[in-house]
Amino acid sequence: MDDVALATGGGGGVTDDVAVLGAGMHPWGKWGRGFVEYGTVAARAALADAGVDWRDITSVVGADTVRGGYPGYVAGATFAKALGWQGARVSSVYAACASGAQAIGTARAQLLAGLTDVVLVVGADAAPKGFFRPAGGERPDDPDWLRFRVLGATNPTYFGLYARRRMAVHGETLEDFAQVKVKNAALGALNPHARYRRAVTAGEVAASAVVADPLRLLDICATSDGAAALVLSTLEFARRHGASTPVRIRAVATVTPTYPNTALDLPDIATDSATAVPPAEHTFRESVARAAYEEAGIAPHDLSVAEVYDLSTALELQWYEDLGLCGAGEGAKLLREGTTAPGGRIPVNTSGGLASFGEAVPAQAIAQVCELTWQLRGTTGARQIDGARVGITANQGLFGHGSSVVVVR
Amino acid sequence: MSRTRTPVVPRWFAGEGEAFRLLGTRCTACGAVFFPREDVLCRNPGCQSTGLSEVPLSPRGRVWSYTDGRYRPPAPYVSDPELPWRPYTLIAVELAAERMVVLGQGAPGVTVADLEVGMEVEVVPGVLSEDAETTWTTWHWRPVGVAA
Numbered sequence: 001m002d003d004v005a006l007a008t009g010g011g012g013g014v015t016d017d018v019a020v021l022g023a024g025m026h027p028w029g030k031w032g033r034g035f036v037e038y039g040t041v042a043a044r045a046a047l048a049d050a051g052v053d054w055r056d057i058t059s060v061v062g063a064d065t066v067r068g069g070y071p072g073y074v075a076g077a078t079f080a081k082a083l084g085w086q087g088a089r090v091s092s093v094y095a096a097c098a099s100g101a102q103a104i105g106t107a108r109a110q111l112l113a114g115l116t117d118v119v120l121v122v123g124a125d126a127a128p129k130g131f132f133r134p135a136g137g138e139r140p141d142d143p144d145w146l147r148f149r150v151l152g153a154t155n156p157t158y159f160g161l162y163a164r165r166r167m168a169v170h171g172e173t174l175e176d177f178a179q180v181k182v183k184n185a186a187l188g189a190l191n192p193h194a195r196y197r198r199a200v201t202a203g204e205v206a207a208s209a210v211v212a213d214p215l216r217l218l219d220i221c222a223t224s225d226g227a228a229a230l231v232l233s234t235l236e237f238a239r240r241h242g243a244s245t246p247v248r249i250r251a252v253a254t255v256t257p258t259y260p261n262t263a264l265d266l267p268d269i270a271t272d273s274a275t276a277v278p279p280a281e282h283t284f285r286e287s288v289a290r291a292a293y294e295e296a297g298i299a300p301h302d303l304s305v306a307e308v309y310d311l312s313t314a315l316e317l318q319w320y321e322d323l324g325l326c327g328a329g330e331g332a333k334l335l336r337e338g339t340t341a342p343g344g345r346i347p348v349n350t351s352g353g354l355a356s357f358g359e360a361v362p363a364q365a366i367a368q369v370c371e372l373t374w375q376l377r378g379t380t381g382a383r384q385i386d387g388a389r390v391g392i393t394a395n396q397g398l399f400g401h402g403s404s405v406v407v408v409r
Numbered sequence: 410m411s412r413t414r415t416p417v418v419p420r421w422f423a424g425e426g427e428a429f430r431l432l433g434t435r436c437t438a439c440g441a442v443f444f445p446r447e448d449v450l451c452r453n454p455g456c457q458s459t460g461l462s463e464v465p466l467s468p469r470g471r472v473w474s475y476t477d478g479r480y481r482p483p484a485p486y487v488s489d490p491e492l493p494w495r496p497y498t499l500i501a502v503e504l505a506a507e508r509m510v511v512l513g514q515g516a517p518g519v520t521v522a523d524l525e526v527g528m529e530v531e532v533v534p535g536v537l538s539e540d541a542e543t544t545w546t547t548w549h550w551r552p553v554g555v556a557a
Contacts (some may be wrong), residue, residue, distance in 0.1 A: 004549055053427065083524060130483065131480075131482060132485065133483035134485070136484075138485075140418060143445075145485060146418065146445075146481065147512075148482060148484070148485050148486050149485040149486060149487075150418060150537070151499060151512060151513070151514060151546060152478055152482035152486035152488075153478075153482075153499060153512065154478060154480075154482050154483075157476050157477075157478055157499050160476030160477070160499075161473075161474040161475070161476050161499065161501050161512075162474070163476075164474045164475060164476060164526065165473065165474040165526065168474070168525075168526035169526070169528070209479070210536050211478050211479055211480060212476045212477060212478060212479065212523045213475075213476050213477045213478075213479070217477075217554075241503050258452050259452060260441075260509075262509075264473075264501055264510050264512065268512075269444075269445060269511070269512050270444045270445065270509055270510060270511040270512060271509045271510045272452070272509065273441060273442040273443065273444075273507045273508055273509040274508035274509065275440060275441060275506075275507060275508050275509075276436065276439045276440045276441035276442075276453050277439075277441070277455065326414060350519075356428070401486075403495050
């Protein structure tokens with residue numbers, strides 16, 4: 001996309017909007033129960049919030065989990081059965097950390113195509129203790145299996161590589177990274193759905209154990225149980241339902257990289273080579289945000305709030321740049337100036353982010369949209385950003401899944 | 410009985426001592442280089458070729474970034490749960506000729522304190538793990554000028 005398109009700001013998107021009628025979550029934590037239970041709690045909360053009877057839902061889209069056996073791979077049907085079969089069409093999608101956005105994208109496509117008028121989207125996970133691990137067996141054709149077998153490269157080691165690179169190239173410090181945690185923990189303390197609900201000091205981050213140099217335990221997001229759900233509808237259905245000014249989804253970007261992908265993304269052992277084809281002008285993550293802006297017809301300066309995927313503290317700073325909130329290497333400066341904190345120009349991760357939630361993979365991108373929905377409704381209480389009108393989510397799932405959702409009111 | 414030396418992944422590297430190299434493939438039509446190797450289709454979207462030939466990668470590059478694993482990784486990484494965990498170093502190395510970054514473990518004894526972004530490193534043969542019958546071999550990155 002070109003900068004002319006970005007500069008048009010504030011106009012309508014390239015498609016019609018869809019309405020967010022309801023949002024619901026099961027609190028994040030380590031509850032020791034199954035993902036189906038979490039998902040149905042979130043689904044019922046979203047249905048109640050929407051004021052829609054489950055039997056009136058005509059499509060269910062589930063974001064899959066790879067940790068729940070067969071029911072996890074057919075999450076849409078699993079949730080539909082648990083809520084009581086009522087004949088709705090069903091889809092189940094998987095895109096790693098971007099699964100939730102793909103589920104929202106699937107629901108939106110059905111609504112815009114006129115296949116259905118009200119959809120339930122659900123994602124839920126029950127996470128194991130410790131590092132995420134690949135599926136079992138001898139699977140040398142699976143890059144995710146190989147990176148563990150050959151290198152022992154856990155997810156946090158990739159976060160460590162990115163963080164060290166930022167320190168070397170941009171001069172960022174451990175203190176800068178810690179301040180991301182301080183900001184997000186303060187917000188998470190105000191969120192009843194967050195797993196970690198207390199303020200954290202920079203000293204506590206520095207005193208926590210190193211997991212993958214230079215990152216400490218408190219720089220890295222935990223793995224959590226949790227669930228999030230949305231009831232999405234056509235604007236016509238919303239009007240008939242009495243929701244005249246609902247929060248609306250204006251764009252869902254689910255783009256893939258462009259060859260050669262020059263970022264060392266999970267779970268890769270090497271980047272693409274740029275010998276035969278020069279790299280694209282924008283990195284993969286930048287292209288995700290640009291696709292969302294283009295589809296929504298907005299520019300970064302139109303944003304009121306953003307929810308970004310802070311798998312680590314340093315990655316949040318990277319997202320500031322990829323979203324165009326600042327130039328390359330200016331992420332830490334933006335944070336230090338308070339631009340991304342409440343009261344700043346563009347508060348980021350008002351939910352508390354992954355820093356306060358820990359990651360419940362298929363639920364997380366849906367939870368990002370729940371937070372934006374509540375911010376745009378003005379119902380988040382102590383963490384409310386006054387006058388929030390436009391929000392964006394950003395997320396990346398391993399194996400080349402970009403995701404970004406633009407929400408407006 | 411001596412153990413058999415077996416690469417942890419077949420055909421990703423070959424050679425002994427100074428001649429040790431990572432092995433990628435190069436598209437015979439467009440020249441694109443791949444590591445891990447592609448043997449079926451060229452992944453350049455503007456190329457239709459199925460012709461891919463094996464090519465050794467540059468033995469030296471510069472540190473793009475580095476980290477370490479302070480906690481024991483899950484299987485299929487092999488480690489003895491009876492022994493205390495010894496952190497390993499991971500180094501991402503930028504190869505100038507190939508214009509790509511390749512990850513690898515640091516050679517034994519190389520810690521994050523020994524590394525800087527931009528430092529020159531070379532690929533050396535290494536051992537990943539051993540079991541009753543097999544020594545599983547791999548590649549390591551080692552700062553240039555450091556003895557084995």
